[in-house]
Amino acid sequence: MIDELNRVRECFYFKRLRYRVERILSCSLPPDTRRAESDFEHLQNKLKPLPEYGYDEVSCWRRACERFDRLLSCDGFDRAGKRLFDLGCGDGMLGVVTKAYGHQVVLADATDWRDSRAKGIQFLSIDASTPVWPVENETFDMVTCYNTFEHLPKPDIAFQEMLRICSPGGFVVVDFGPLYCSPWGLHAHRTLHIPFPQFLFGEGFIAERLNERGIKDLGQERESLQYTNRWTPEQFESLWRNFGSVIVVVEKCVEQKPLFLETIVAYPEAFYGRGLSLADVETQHIRVVFQKK
Structure with a gap:
């Protein structure tokens, strides 16, 4: 009985919190980041760093297996002999697992930083936002793209090309995040342990803090943050x-931790006038599966 009562209270609290956030986001006053900037050290020490994404051999292998396991639910992909194109392949380990199953694989990315285990798989250096890719029409039974679409300057061109090279009846899988407007959308969480730094602080202030503390991302020290296109859900x-393809699956990971929304309530003036919606700040990750007509 006590547990049920606590759940009801938590649900009621969260609904009220979301209502307050909606009111804040709808305010048209210009944003003001000064108070949040003065509280930076307090905010920085409030949360522990997020767990590492994991670029060691075991993490890369495990992540690739998990992704491939989900792809097996696409009709026909459980039978060997299909052709897969992986855009933004990164470590390339999805290709290793897919090839081991018996499929043919082509990997593609803007730069080649593949795991040594993926070096034997065909690789294309492609700027995903540039038409037309050096790939023939309707060549692949499946075209995948993981954790890349939030970084592309022109995701519309990339998606158009993914559909072009996919064969009729084939599948296009787009799986990415965190989106820019979500708590960790700046992709600076290894340095800034604060949700929504992209709104709490001015760009100059952020640049100074990153310069002081360094940037670690993609398993290495970097000179700058990854580019983000700032698209909303x-x-x-x-x-x-x-584009009119058949949408088979739409999944959204929505951050519903009160702490994140409480940050907005604590510093409402930093979120004024930005044209944000509740869906923008809550939607962390998107996965969509399309079947080409």
């Missing part, structure tokens, strides 16, 4: 609708 949803 609605912009991506509009993109999917415009």
Whole structure:
């Protein structure tokens, strides 16, 4: 009985919190980051760093196996002999697992930083936002892209090309995050342990803190943050609708930890006038599976 009462209270609290956040986000006053900047050290020490994404051999292998296991649910992909194109392949380990199953694989990325185990798989150096890729029409039974779409300057061109090289009846899988407007969307969480730093602080202030503390991402020290296109969930949803392929699966990971919304309530003035919606700040990750007509 006590547990049930606590759950009801938590649910009621969260609903009220979301309502307050919606009111804050709808305010048209200009944003003001000064108070949050003065509280930086307090905010920085409030949370522990997020767990490492994992670029060691075991983590890369495990992540690839998990991704491949989900792909097996696509009709026909459980039978060996299909052709897969992996855009933004990164470590390339999805290709290793897929090839070991008996499929043919082509990997593609803007730069080649593949795991040594993936070096034997065909690789194309491709700027995903540039048409037309050096790949023939309707060549692949499946085209995948993981944790890349939030970084592309022109995701619409990339998606159009993914559909072009996919054969009729084949599948296009787009799985990515964190989106820019979500708590960790700046992709600076290894340095800044604060949700929503992209809104709490000015760009100059962020640059100074990153310069002081360094940037670690993609398993290495970097000179700058990864580029993010700052698209909202609605912009991506509009993109999917415009191309008219059959949408098989749509999954959204929504951050519903009160702490994140409490940050907005604690510093409402930093979020004023940005044109944000509740869906923008809550939607962390998107996975969509399309079947080409």
